[in-house]
Amino acid sequence: MEGQRFDGIVPADELRDRLTRLQEAMRPKANGVLIVQKTDLFYYASTVQQGWLYVPAEGQPLLLIFKDYQRACRESSWQRIIEADSPKALPSLLAEQGYRLPEVLGLELDVLPANLFLSYQKIFGDSRIVDISTDIRLLRAVKSPYEIEMIRRAAHCSDQVFAKVPELLAEGRSEVAVAGELEGFARSLGHQGIIRMRMWGGELFYGHLLSGAAAAQPSYLASPTGGDGVSPAVGQGAGLKKIGRNEPILVDYVFALNGYLADHARIFCLGELADDLLAAHQAMLDIQEEVKQQARPGILTGDIYELMVARAAEKGYDQWFMGSGERRIRFTGHGVGLELDEFPFIAKGQKLPLATGMVVALEPKVVIPDRGVVGIENTHLVGSSGLEPLTTSPDTITFL
Template identity: 50%
Template structure:
């Protein structure tokens, strides 16, 4: 799995194409320039995630201004104009005084915003976060190739679980062993989430009742965790025979994520849980066969939810009780919570090249979680599923 990091630098043709799309969007929205700052966006448009600011005017060249580490930014980024910043004030002459300047206001902290307001009193600062997230939602062939690789690694990790799963093992110990294998396979560690106060540590590896506990995360599964400070994921509870063991893991490879869930059980699993698992597989097939470019993300969810109700799992789908979340999937890429969101009411229209994690799951309080998750590419003909590891409950 060894990869020379230089070989993973984003090619210039990619950066050029992304900046062109950004400029077109800015022009369409009559915004004079963008100042990109958030790590994932910065990487997307410049190829580097160093501490930096990327200025993209509609009528001039993009300029990358780097606080730390400038030398690495020079190596990583194919932007032609890169400058080391000794002080943030050196940005002023580069930015000038545009009428409107777009920033990522969904994530930019207020104190930084106030600083920019003071520095550019004649400029209106406008939100470009929806535009940027919409652009990033449609992946290039280059990006899809990396996500394919990440998904193959998810499959390899799924195949590893039966080798270490043992009754009586605390969830957190099982998680450690699987996470170590993920690292050996080249997992980057960090999983980026955009939502404020949202965070994930690899994913959710949990057994039985504790897997069915809801959390603060907008996710069908939560988990008890080890502390109320990070109230999700693996706990100290032991894995028991006969309960569903959930491995929902995001594999981060070369900056892109594959999101992948499989269910295991030691010895056996009750028939009604196996049936619920099969129902979730049917929902996955339904979504794969109906989702098409041109459909809204919300209508995909509605079709899934309708069929779930017919199958009798409305009360267990994507949570139980107040913990239910009305969605069936989400975009993935550099961040785990990208556009589109396959959720109730979402008007965003699916496009070819979007990449979505579809994750129908059934939650049974006190008993556990069953269901499936794979990462898929939106194609003309429906979803192309990347995950290949067998989808039935794996009895160990």
């Protein structure tokens, strides 16, 4: 079945709403904001063409494009789009277009490389630069109805990918061979092939397909699972290991459609699993179910994390919950949208309350060294009565 296809251009009224909320948030701290990062540029301008979006505290933004101008004009509904040859020309171009240079300029300092920051500091020498990244991330954390529909479509495609897995798994096939076929199928549904992450050094290629003990192999990635990968140059993901019988097979994939993501994990098995692995998987399903009822608007994300950790300990899995060893991760879920690591984080010490319209991937997992991984991940919409799962394939282990 072919996936949902449409042009993915963000509607004009959606962009106007985003602009209004950004201007309201920036006024207490900046006279203007310069959007540079690709994901934020797409969020506010519906294009990732190389350039800058200047947002004044009042009035319409100016989209300045280096490459490709004609394409940016087709993709963005903003009326004021001009060509820019160099970042050094930005102040003069703004002045020519009738914009007053800001006394205080907001930049995305969480992702801006140091050399670029120094360049902008020199270019806008009369402006004081402040960080606007947290404000942008908080605004992006609450999804509009349009964004929720985009994520629903991605989740629908993700469900189709997981329904395909049983056709591809076979004893003796390598993890990477199965992963390649599954990823090819995802592309046929419209998967964009790029999964964006905000964290510096964050990389992911579709996701992880890992089997048996290899699934419990830790890696540098901010994830409970790592995998062998095909070489130390990658250091994560599917490897050359042959898939065997009677071992858990973790498929943890992200579907990316028209920019928006759905994160999803299930366990498969050729044959049977030991009783202790079955019990651990059921414990993770029980934790997920409790959180779905408890995670209502207003509850602090750090409190959800502590609830999940406490329940895992009560069930006897504190040693292996979300990894093993001293460097296991300290989160149990994360926001999902245009990036895989959006606000909010279900993490230790987090004080951000859930809000209606947030989208979170909840991922309780047990990682047992030399045995494998069991557990679950679903993308959920935060509603008034709890979490609504957007990925809907069966949570139970699929035995083949």
